[in-house]
Amino acid sequence: MATLQEIVSKPSGLASGHRMCAGCGIGSIVRTVLAASDKPVVVANATGCLEVVTTIYPYSAWKVPWIHLTFENAAAVASGIETAYRSLRNRGKITKDINIVAFGGDGGTYDIGFQALSGALERGHNFMYVVYDNEGYMNTGNQRSGATPYGASTTTVPAGTKSFGKPQWRKNIVEIAAAHRIPYAAQAAVHNTIDLYNKAKKGFEADGPAFLAVLQPCTTNWKYDPALTMTYSRLATETNFWPLYEVENGKVHINYKPRNRKPIEEFLKGQGRFRHLFKPENKHIIEKMQKLIDEEWERLLKLEESGVAL
């Protein structure tokens, strides 16, 4: 097991000097994931925050081979790289072992990139897909996505006199990925570096596709103090809003079980996107959110306990 000190001391595939917002955790996610590979890594990146802030021509923050093509196809691009890798190796044109990872935001993963992701997982390419999930189209200013939580106010489904924000629950992307019968799918969060590192390592070592969803609180559009990114990430796990778990060959294992589950208000308060929920008329929305979180948690516990493969 690597210590935090060992992880952060590894040479980084992503240089400092990129243009991420103050308080953004995407850089930490990328550095931790890349550090978990003991082989050279090739990166495919969907359009989104990460691509925009790391590459403005003629500069690049990437110290590893990196490609961006368009918004919805990072998984398809990665499948092309992986196939080229197998072909060129087979023909003796390259010899080194490598790992391939695709990074996308939740827009490029849950929504517009969903089909390409499913296709790549189903075909069994040996690569890892990492979604940094900031729960909306945050690069373009807080539009709704399939990952946006119930009750959040976004610019495309704003809260108003007739609206409490998003009326739907978010997609369960990890279980959807696991349903492709891939060897490894997991949910992690930016504040827990060691957990993220271990999961990325398992993902890289899996024989086949791996999928990793990492919670990435967005200071800019969740609207909170930039100093509190890790705090909100931790609160998301302590409230069971974002459980840390993994699905290894279909079997669920929960990595963190809070001793005293905090009420969801602890996560919601201080975030501008949820401010309207604290009005008296929206009390029932928070109650419903709490109920859904508790039900989901119970279901996850049962899945783990049963040992039945997803």
Added chain:
Amino acid sequence: MSTLKPLTGAQAAAEAMRQINPDVVAAYPITPQTPIVEQFAQFVANGIVDTKTIPVESEHSAMSATVGASAAGARAMCATSSQGLALMWEVVAAVPGLRLPIVMPIVDRALSAPINIHCDHSDVMGTATIGWIQIFSENAQEVYENMLLAVKIAEDKDVLLPAMVMQDGFIISHGVENVEVFDDDKVKAFVGERNPDRYLLDVDHPYTIGPLALPDYYFEIKRQQEEAMKNAKRVYIEAGKELSKITGKTYPYFESYKLDDAEAAIVVLSSTAGTAKDTVDKMRAEGKKVGLLKPKLFRPFPYKEVREALKNIPVIGVLDRSIAFGAYAPLYAEIRNALFELDKRPKLQSYIFGLGGKDIFKSQIEKAFDELLSGDVTPEEERYIGLRG
């Protein structure tokens, strides 16, 4: 040495791919391109090639995976038609800017709506301005040879642009012809192996491909792309000269058929040029001086050479198998543009024909020639061949 094989146009494309033996092929089946994918998959299944294929879930992913493979360092190919080309358009448009030499056979088919699986050129004409080299083929033999040429031109260091090789859906893709297939060794020596300067799998020399470029550099990158396209025009001829050493044929920008003393000419792409040449022969036997120009290289378009070839022809009809709605038809517009520099310009007539696979007959082409010979033209108004009255 060469071998005559009975091949459809689709099989001729696959036969070229067999000899090219690309590192990766990613494609999604679509009528009428499907037999290319199927034939090539059988080559893989039987170990005739050791290409790795990616049976993707859509055309968008087909071109995306092809780009991933090409950027990774592979010689990568794709193939599509019509709706498939439309679905992958976003990625198709990005490829020239990434300077990846992907070669893609296109089996031309009408675009929806109404949905129609038969031939016209409305699919490819929608991509004529986005930076792919485009070569049109009259028959299966040309498909086969143009595929080889396309690889050579696309991968040239002065070019590094993607290339499409067109054939007419069903008419060529599903019609069997005797195709002269040249020796594997010679063809393999001609196409060589892709040798990229930079590629993702060269992990000791990491590079960034596909970065965001803002107004300070985007324009400059696009300007370089246009320079590459200009180079492609030169390299097309150079590659053709090299290929002719194997095939004994020539590879001009276009085919001129009995144009020298022609009093009227028709310009038409692809399979219809064969029908039109028959018509020319028939009318020539009757003493009528008619001729034909069949463009092969459509992008980059050889304006100067076309102008030279057509400058002395009094009247010219241009037959388009697609409409540019609200504008001059695509091929007509190019011919009209090419002739602008002349002091004394030929008279011109635009004809639209064959949309959605509507057949065109020699008698209809003859009627068009007769109109041209009589000087009966309306240059600002297109005419329709074979349209129900």
